[in-house]
Amino acid sequence: MAITARHTTTLALAYALSAAESGFPVIPLSPTKLPALRSPHRDESGTGGVHPCRGECGLPGHGVHDATTDPAGVRALFAAAPWATGYGIACGRAPHHLIGVDLDITPTGRTRTGESASASAEPTPDSVAALQQLAFQHLFTLPETVVVLTPSGGRHIWLSGPAGVTVPNSAGRLAPGIDVRGAGGYLVGPGSVTARGAYRLAPGSAGLTPAPCPRALLRLLTPPERGRHAGPGGHRGGRPAQGHGLVQFVLAAHEGQRNTRLFWAACRAYEHGFGDSLAETLVDAAVRTGLTEHEARATIASASRLTAGPAGPAGAA
Incomplete structure (x- = not known):
């Protein structure tokens, strides 16, 4: 059992180092898909469970703010978390400014909070149809890009955004069954093993890099700030x-x-x-x-x- 666990962690580190070499900032993840390192400020009183430090203290344990492309830094993070079985890739960070479009699934006869689906399950028709409808309605086509298959049968579509544009995280705002990971969020990297199974690249994704996000889709992902109104000629x-x-x-x-x-x-x-x-x-x-x-x-x-x-x-x- 211990040998298997060490093997899984070694593989996770290898995948994470490969991703970092390609310019993706990474952090170690636990089998629950959460950052493997606990906050160094967790026992400090008066923080209400949330501490404003984002790594300025120099200690690991700040979630996505720990993410790095430095090989030595990656090794140090995994050395501090020998129980890690996967890695997360920080979104919105240079050079790729990664945006993740998560097509969720709802397997027949099961709820989203029920048992895990088989690896052969397909994304729920609602999420696929919703994305196709958005593409048709707003006149964009998804480019050939990296796609990661999740243990539940869903998929993550990787896109790159322009520098200086902040894409927020959202769940179901773009359309039912579609979540978005942007600045401050992370995607589980391919090769990671979680309690529900392994994440893997979709056939044809090997060797690809995230394609630029279509402009029309980018506009949908970056809604105007609340309270900002249309100018002359607006509604x-x-x-x-x-x-x-x-x-x-x-x-x-x-x-x-x-x-x-x-x-x-x-x-x-x-x-x-x-x-x-x-x-x-x-x-x-x-x-x-x-x-x-x-x-x-x-x-x-x-x-x-x-x-x-x-x-x-x-x-x-």
Whole structure:
């Protein structure tokens, strides 16, 4: 058992060193996909469980802030965490400015929080269809790029972003079943072994580097700051520019998806603080697709109630 554990850690270090050599900052991960090193400030009182230090103290244990491409630094991190079975790659860092698009799965007969799916499972049709719909609606094509297969049957699509552009982490904001890892987040690297299985490169990914993120997709990943309003020629009532995209998303609904699209769009609008100002426009759009005004208003009211509660934390990909 100990020999197997040491072998797994040795392999994880080897994969991490290879990634670092290619310019990807890495950290050791535990089998739970969390950073393997605990915070050196965990016992300090008065921090409320969160410490502002991001590695300035010089000690390891600051999560993604420990990530490095220096071989000596990588070896030191793994030496301090001999139980590590994988490695994480920091997103948003030079030179690749990595962006991860995580297509989640929902295996038939199981919930997302239930047992793990088989390695042969495919990403849920909802996440694939949602990404295809976004590509069609916003006129972009995903380039040939690195794809990592997850133990649950999902996949991570690796893209590179331009320097100076911050892509935030999000869970389900882009579309149902799609999570995004950007600045401050990390992706589990291929070759890592977790409690649910191994991460591996998809066929054809070996030798590839992350392709540039299409501009139209990048705009979707970097929404305007909350409270920022459209300038001259923008939408009436001072709505943020992304409100137009949400309305178009509702207008593109076919029979069988009208209520779902309206609910999703309304949730995004309320999350970004302009749900009330966009509500009437969403009602009009929903009625044009075939919903009754009563159905549309009830769906938007449900979205308002749901988003009024506290948001849960986004998990690691």
